């Protein structure tokens with residue numbers, strides 16, 4: 265009997281990447297995504313060459329240019345998502361240092377990709393079943409059954425849990441994801457919410473207005489990284505449209521200020537009316553352009569903002585090995601969610617997908633046995649597990665140094681200058 269399909273739960277970065285590669289290799293797979301097809305993923309992520317180059321290579325040698333043309337945030341007006349990460353004092357405009365000086369040439373080591381564009385590019389030709397929320401898993405390697413909220417049950421040979429971290433669970437220490445895969449199978453896993461206040465909003469303007477405001481201060485970069493005295497203002501280009509509009513994401517963040525911090529809302533990860541305390545706090549800052557124009561209390565007071573919780577999730581290898589006995593392998597944020605600033609989650613999601621694909625592809629036969637599936641999962645974790653868990657630790661550590669007094673930033677800049685690491 266031919267092998268049953270590979271079942272992929274989650275149509276995010278990791279689920280789509282692995283599906284795209286499997287389909288190209290002729291391996292039958294189905295993706296189940298809980299949300300509706302039209303759901304926009306309007307924000308952007310920094311993609312890095314150590315992750316996207318292996319993907320492009322496995323896709324048969326897609327060029328970096330072609331990839332950038334399809335997904336870069338500023339592709340609509342000929343851009344390649346170019347990033348200059350120079351940290352600037354957001355109250356003076358002074359360039360402090362660049363944690364990752366850009367490399368030469370037009371094929372940068374990193375660039376900004378729009379999430380929706382990336383999803384659309386990856387989804388091409390895939391069998392994605394939207395509005396299918398996984399609620400349970402039964403079975404053993406080679407014979408796994410996914411159970412959906414609708415009551416639908418589908419059998420597969422292996423189930424790839426690519427369903428990320430659930431962002432509606434409440435509490436500081438979270439049980440992981442609403443997905444029963446992990447509630448039932450990883451009861452000990454917990455996502456820690458880091459003690460940081462981070463609000464995010466959107467602005468839209470014409471490309472001309474944006475260039476006028478932006479170019480003198482930030483140049484051609486699609487990111488403006490502003491650090492202040494214990495608070496940060498980051499602005500990123502989320503997307504440009506063919507009709508000449510540009511969508512920008514702004515964030516205002518700082519460390520949690522004690523027990524009575526009015527802006528610390530760990531149980532509310534949602535879009536909300538701008539809190540008055542946030543407006544007051546932003547008004548108390550003395551920002552310079554472009555931060556003063558884009559993170560401006562008067563401009564945003566009628567908007568909605570997102571309260572973003574910043575996660576760090578680690579899972580033990582023992583838990584994963586137990587899960588594998590049901591024929592389930594976890595990839596991406598589902599197994600290693602990391603802070604979104606200075607984070608590498610999307611890149612590790614891509615790399616996990618490529619590595620898992622290669623292992624499945626090498627083992628795939630017309631009749632996949634339980635032993636084959638067990639070996640696939642073990643081989644995958646033997647290579648990928650430690651990389652993902654180390655990245656969570658590294659990114660959480662980096663993120664913990666993200667909000668500091670401006671004198672400390674100045675010191676970091678002096679040290680960087682001494683080391684020649686400055687633009």
Ligand SMILES: Cc1cc2nc3c(=O)[nH]c(=O)nc-3n(C[C@H](O)[C@H](O)[C@H](O)COP(=O)(O)OP(=O)(O)OC[C@H]3O[C@@H](n4cnc5c(N)ncnc54)[C@H](O)[C@@H]3O)c2cc1C
Nearest residue numbers: 274276277278298310397398427428596597608609610611
């Ligand atoms: C604002 C922001 C900026 C970021 N910036 C960066 C960056 O610059 N660099 C970087 O590397 N990373 C970044 N990240 C992180 C990156 O987006 C994630 O690490 C990446 O999306 C993880 O991919 P994933 O496939 O594991 O999970 P996701 O992309 O979250 O996909 C999971 C999918 O599973 C679906 N799902 C969940 N539960 C179920 C269920 N029960 N049944 C069916 N479907 C389900 C969800 O709806 C979702 O579509 C950023 C994240 C955010 C939010």
